[in-house]
Amino acid sequence: MKTHGYGALNADSPLKPFSFERRSVGPHDVHIEILYCGICHSDIHTARNEWHDTIYPAVLGHEILGVVKQVGREVKRFHPGDHVMVGCLVDSCRTCPSCKQGLEQYCEGGFTLTYNSPDPHMKGKPTYGGYSKQIVVDEKFTFQVPKKFKKEQFASLAPLVCAGITTYSPLRHWKVGKGSRVGIVGLGGLGHMAIKLAHAMGAEVTLLTTSPGKMKDGKKLGADHAVLSTEQGAMEKLGGTFDFILNTVAASHNLEPFFQLLKRDGTMCLVGLPDVPHPPLPVWELTLKRRQLSGSFIGGIAETQEMLNFCAEHNVTSDIELVSIDQINEAYERMLKNDVKYRFVIDMSSLN
Ligand SMILES: [Zn+2]
Ligand SMILES: [Zn+2]
Structure with a gap:
């Protein structure tokens, strides 16, 4: 079926209206009319070919919420009129050990990303994301919006x-909960969610930021404390006190001052993806206290539904600024200046 959206035609020009084909609805497919789509930094990296793998034209967007229009004949979990969501993945091999354990994000056979992956259903074409009116997605990769919202x-x-x-996925994996002392490095799209979620899980949360202006904001979002990571005295006082640190900063930076804040056996997990590697961490920072440096990538399909249910139960949502589709290029520019609290979301009714 024909649909329209906004696409990047090459790395250098602004996004423009773009029409393209979606596959017809197969037995296990859900046909969704998109109501909202968030704008993620990955969208900008892909639009501008900063990861050197963009297939043009590219339709970005992997934070999708919409309403079901029709379902394939085998689909039992979804019905027309249901509100549903689609995230970063639309398929995986389903047979490898990771897929079998519900860890589709680590699929060894190769997953299909929501955009810019070769589309197994549309030979020779990439997958097209959520900056569009409609999408057709396998039911396994479709999430139910909890009724409580x-x-x-x-x-x-x-x-x-x-x-x-x-x-959410690393906070759960490292068992953050009541009694945990957690540090969140950076307050952007990821950091603001990390504060809300860790707080809702019952942890004692400290925001570590380089901007004095963000300290108050961090506390408003649910952090118990906010500390300037550039202030040596304040950082020294926190030495050896955290069980877990979630580092959300995507720019290359020195990890050592944060690592020193971990207790024995503490873990720092990286979720930001810098273009240039972080400076190396002295090995004795790991050995002397058996600390761990780790990373984490999105989350599994069942875990994503669990996260949505958790958010419904604790009334956790994202702080957003709603924009119309013709403001998208301006939104990109503002994101590059960190001028958003904390995520732009496109109102897809503005696309005609
Ligand atoms: Zn994203
Ligand atoms: Zn797999």
Whole structure:
């Protein structure tokens, strides 16, 4: 079926209206009319070919919320009129050990990303993302919007399926909960979700930031403390006190001052992806206290639904600024200046 959206035609020009074909609805497919789509930094990297793998034209967007229009004949979990979401993945091999354990994000056979992956259903074409009116997705990779959420909240749910799950998954994996002392490095799209989620899990949360202006904001979002990571005295006082640190900063930076804040056996997990590697960490920072440096990538399919249910139960949503589709290029420029609190979401009704 024909649909329209906004696409990047090459690395250098702004996004423009673009029409393309979606596959017809197969037995296990859900046909979704997109209502909202969040804007993620990965969208900008891909639009501008900064990861050197963009297939043009590219339609970005992997924080999708919409309403089901029709379902394939085998689909039992979804019905027309249901509100549903789609995140960063639309398929995986389903047979490798990772897929079998519900860790599709680590699929060894190769997963299909929501955009810019070769589309197994549309030979020779890439997958096209959520900056569009409609999408057709396999039911396994479609999430139910929990009934507890009200319609007025829908726009602010879109970022949960990327920024939300990217921070939820490591917080769960390292068993953050009541009694945990957690540090969150950086307050952007990921950091603001990390604070809300760690707080909702019952942890004592400290925001570590380089901007004095963000300290108050961090506390408003649920952090118990906010500390300037450039202030040596304050950082020294925190030495050896954290069980877990989630580092959300995507720019290359010195990890050592944060690492020193971990207790024995503490873990720092990286979720930001810098273009240039971080400076090396002295090995004795790991050996002397058996600390661990780790990384984490989005989350599994069942875990993403679990995260949405957790957010519904604790009334966690993303702080967003709603924009119309013709403001998208301006939104990109503002994101590059960190001028957004904390995620842009496109109102897809503005696309005609
Ligand atoms: Zn994303
Ligand atoms: Zn797999």
